[in-house]
Amino acid sequence: MTDSDEVPAPSVLAETAETAARAAGDTLRDGFRDGVDATYGEDDVKAAADRRAERRAVETIRERYPGHAVDSEEREPITGGPVEWLVDPLDGTNNYAVGHPAFAVAVTARRLASDADEPRRRASDADGRTGTGADGRAADGDLLAAAVYEPLPEECAVAVRGEGAHVGRRRLAADHDRPLARSTVSLVLGIDAVRDERLRRAAETVRERLADRSKRVLESWAPCLDWTLFARGSLAGVVCVHPDEREQAPGALLASEAGAATAWDGDCFLAAPTEERLATLQETLPETL
Template sequence: MLSTVENTAVRACLAGGRHLRERFGREVDAEFSRHDVKAAADRASEQRMLDVIRGTHPDHAVYAEESGDVATEGDYRWVVDPLDGTNNFVSGLPSFATAAAVLDDDGPVVGCVYVPVSDDLYVARRGEGARHDGDPVSADGDVPTAKATIAFVIGHDVKRDNRMDEAASMQAALGDVTKRVVDSWSPCVHWGALARGRIDGMVCFHPDDEEQHVGELLASEAGASTAEPGDGVYVAATTPAIREDLVDAVR
């Protein structure tokens, strides 16, 4: 059963992502607000992903970022992000992705991320590891924290709830102990990079479910060292030492 679910997740992410790649750089059809951007490409990608998912698993619950709850009953629940990195997409920056996570009663069981411009495909299944373009990957690293590159993620609620000063203080503290902090506007891209050991850590402050479910599964299945120190913070790193330094910094 899970092999079919995984195959569906891959097909859905590819369907949405390839459409985004065709549209990328050709148009900016978007609505801008103080804290978010909604692009026509979001909706078009989501429809293609939902067509694949609903066509194969009509008995599954599905939540999609643009449509909300598409179906609410089922033993499995899909969480679909049709365009992670909308700001980047409309700005002509190639860091964006499609993503899908499938949850059971114990949390994420299957996850997929597709980065269209670089043609990177990440897949994880609970208990079976993480893969990049079909090959097993691991979140290995040997750099000290002072030489580490990490990504910092904030959820939309942080902006809406006027907690940006708190987020800025966290980011500054992280910058004091690492070489570089990337202000991530496309978390799924960076989750994939962490799973391959290309970056050294992720720090998330009240992240959005659409990216976090798939990200946590990729991190755990790639063997990253993780922690949840409280107050909506999630930390993942390539080594326990970096993880502990990041946790101490955000505290």
């Protein structure tokens, strides 16, 4: 396949995203069953399977689109265009390393921004929004397709811009009508919120406020799995504090294509089934964020 300045249709990109995610995920599944080789840092874990999975995902993308840009976790970015691929080869590395079966692969395609997008980028910066915005768009490009693959049950959630989100033939809808007090909310902390003391304190405030309002605060350490649960209607909301882009971008597209309300609030990203619920979740954010 040859590249051009034309951006492939989101549905076509979604096929590649799913194929790449499944290729990487199958590698993870084999490694999980054979035993995990991991290196533990103070606030992160690196697994050998992470690098093998990343190689499979990137190879799959490059075979189809050798001129596209690729931003993956374990290697230097590959420049190109007009599409950039965000690859999280092992979402839930800590879970994987200790043998907890909650991990996934996420692959997202976005159209790279051009000079014509500069007014939108300036508007995004002006209102404090960075990365992927509330409407599923990014300050540096549009999200087009995303796939989140869970290797053990072999299920893949796919979001296609303007065409919805689905698992197999089942359309996903972020419908959730239970009161918040009887519901579960996901709290996701990006690496900055883990490493920075001020952000850790602010995140603890968010955790306490969410606990006061909901039945349970879920911290799975696999954010992309939380996003798929939310898109299925299983969670009452997701609150991300300084989210990592490769995890948040697919989540934003899954949420918006599943019909959810989403918003940036400073460097926090939130999603809920309704605008009213979204406003309630925003009340948990302290001014320090």
